[in-house]
Every structure is written in structure tokens, then in C-alpha cells.
Amino acid sequence: xxxxxxxxxxxxxxxxxxxxxxxxxxxxxxxxxxxxxxxxxxxxxxxxxxxxxxxxxxxxxxxxxxxxxxxxxxxxxxxxxxxxxxxxxxxxxxxxxxxxxxxxxxxxxxxxxxxxxxxxxxxxxxxxxxxxxxxxxxxxxxxxxxxxxxxxxxxxxxxxxxxxxxxxxxxxxxxxxxxxxxx
Numbered sequence: 001x002x003x004x005x006x007x008x009x010x011x012x013x014x015x016x017x018x019x020x021x022x023x024x025x026x027x028x029x030x031x032x033x034x035x036x037x038x039x040x041x042x043x044x045x046x047x048x049x050x051x052x053x054x055x056x057x058x059x060x061x062x063x064x065x066x067x068x069x070x071x072x073x074x075x076x077x078x079x080x081x082x083x084x085x086x087x088x089x090x091x092x093x094x095x096x097x098x099x100x101x102x103x104x105x106x107x108x109x110x111x112x113x114x115x116x117x118x119x120x121x122x123x124x125x126x127x128x129x130x131x132x133x134x135x136x137x138x139x140x141x142x143x144x145x146x147x148x149x150x151x152x153x154x155x156x157x158x159x160x161x162x163x164x165x166x167x168x169x170x171x172x173x174x175x176x177x178x179x180x181x182x183x
Contacts, residue, residue: 016063017053020072028076035080045083049076121171125164132157133164 021027028046037045052075060071122130131150135141141149146157 010058013057013060013063013068014054016065016068017057017072020065020068021050028072031073031076032080035077037080037083041083045076045079049079052079117172117175118168121168124171125167129160129164129167132160133168136161 028049029042032042032045032049033039049072053072056075061067122133125133132146135146135149136143143154143157143161146152146161147154150157152160
């Protein structure tokens with residue numbers, strides 16, 4: 001117990017704390033969120049702050065509501081800071097663990113370039129060819145289903161998918177290193 005505090009003072013302070021928390025049970029959680037704590041972590045911060053307040057109630061100078069509010073806010077802020085520091089330490093990855101095999105990185109870069117090129121080629125297709133192709137590949141629709149959705153015949157859907165694939169092959173062949181178009 002702090003200097004000059006009696007057991008009655010601590011009981012009064014604890015009673016005031018219980019009354020405040022009972023009257024505003026969500027106060028510390030809302031305060032935590034206002035301090036930038038993620039809503040998923042706010043309840044944990046609020047509970048930790050309340051536990052710290054309960055344990056250190058003797059440090060409270062006066063159990064008046066205004067003093068208690070600012071005291072609880074200070075405790076919640078400190079808990080939020082502790083949580084942020086804990087998250088920052090946990091997210092640091094040692095450099096030696098993050099170094100990948102250079103060949104693996106090169107392969108990932110090559111794959112990414114191929115995928116980016118394919119996406120650009122698909123985006124460059126006219127909508128009349130792009131839509132049936134995407135419906136066929138991404139949504140795995142059949143030609144009759146595509147025809148129904150686009151209000152065209154099944155034969156037209158098949159033809160558009162075929163034309164789109166041809167254009168993509170031509171685009172791939174012209175983008176390949178060492179390839180030359182033969183007329």
C-alpha cells in the first residue's frame with residue numbers, strides 16, 4: 001500500500017473502480033480502439049488494463065471519477081503501447097531466415113513476368129473475345145452456357161473462344177525471346 005494510504009482508502013478506490021466499470025463496461029475497449037488498437041485485440045487490452053488498475057489501485061491519488069478516468073486512460077494507453085511493441089518485435093524476421101535461393105527468386109521473377117504478360121494479352125483482347133474466354137476458363141462454363149449468358153449462339157461462343165486462344169498464342173509467340181514471325 002502506498003505511503004499515507006489506508007485499507008479503507010483502497011477499498012473505497014476499488015469500490016469506485018467497480019462502480020465505474022459496471023456503469024460503463026465497454027469504456028476501456030472503446031478507449032483501446034480509439035488508441036489505434038485493432039478491434040480484435042481491444043477486449044484483451046481492456047482486460048489487461050483493468051487487471052493492472054486493480055493491482056495498482058493504491059497508486060490512485062483520489063477515487064474521484066475524473067481522476068479515475070484519466071488514470072484508467074493512462075493505463076489503457078500503456079497497455080496499447082506494450083501490445084504495439086510486442087507486435088513489432090514478433091513481426092521482425094531474422095535476415096538469415098529470409099534469404100532465399102537466388103535461383104528460386106529468379107524463377108519466381110520469370111513466372112511473374114509470364115503471368116503479367118498473359119494478363120496484359122487477355123486485357124488487350126476485344127471484349128467480344130475476352131468475355132467468352134474468361135467465362136470458359138475462369139468460370140468453367142460450357143459453350144451453350146456462355147452463349148446463353150452473352151445472348152449469342154453456341155457456335156458463336158465456340159468460335160470466339162477459339163479466336164481468343166489463337167490471338168493469345170500469337171501474342172505469346174511474338175513475345176518469346178528468339179522467336180521470329182514467319183510470313
